[in-house]
Amino acid sequence: MKRFRFTLQPVAILRTHQDARAQEAFAFAVQALTKAEQEVAAAQARVRQFAADLVAGRAHNFSASEQIRALEAYRQECDAEVAAKQARAKAQQTMEQRRAEYIEAHRRLEVVKRLEQKARAQHRYETMREEQAEFDDYANRRAGRAAAAANP
Template identity: 55%
Template sequence: MKRFRFSLQAVAVLRAHHELKAREAFAAAVQAHRQTDEALALVRARVTAFEVALAARRQQRFSAADEAQTLGAYRQECSAEAEAEKVMHAARAVMQQRRADYLDAHRKVEVVKRLEVKARTRHRLAGLREEQAIFDDTAGYRFVTRRAALSV
């Protein structure tokens, strides 16, 4: 029986390489999203701390200079929170795009794998048919030689 050779092996290798690159890019995007999410959580914690501090100061003696400085810092933290949210949403969009790219690459690899399985099955069945034909020829030859030997 002839050895199996998959004609699309080069395509399979190339698609597997693309899938690996897409998986690595997706993992990097997930890591970046996680980092931006943690940064946003830290900024939100600082904003919450400022809100608590502002509420506590308002119950004490009022100082316009201190209040103006604190409100300025609070506004900066709020703008930092808004910026961190924008960065986190952008990282999420990149992560979703990388996920889609990875899934597309994975589907392409699976298509080639299914084609290879089908080709291997066809090759195996062709080999079995060839082997069965050899057995049939051998049995037919034995039958004919035995019959010829008996009739002489």
């Protein structure tokens, strides 16, 4: 019985490595998106807090210079929130791109795996056919000897 040899084994190894790298890149992109979403949530919380502080500051003693500083800080926080949302959108886009790359790499790996399964099935079929032919030859020789011994 001859050993199974898959001629596309180097391709399978390469595709496995590409799949692993694409999966890792996708995981990093998901982590980056999660971090960006947390930063957006934190920025939104800071903006809400600044807005509440501005309203509360006007209710007590109104100092124009303090209000100007508070408004400037509020604008900076609003700008930080916008920047965080833009970073989240970019992270989302990157994650979608990495997901598509991972799906494509995985699909290509599955194609090679299916080819290997078909080649293994073909090899098993051919091996079984050869073994069956050997058994048939052996049985025919034995039957021939038995017939020759019975007819002297």
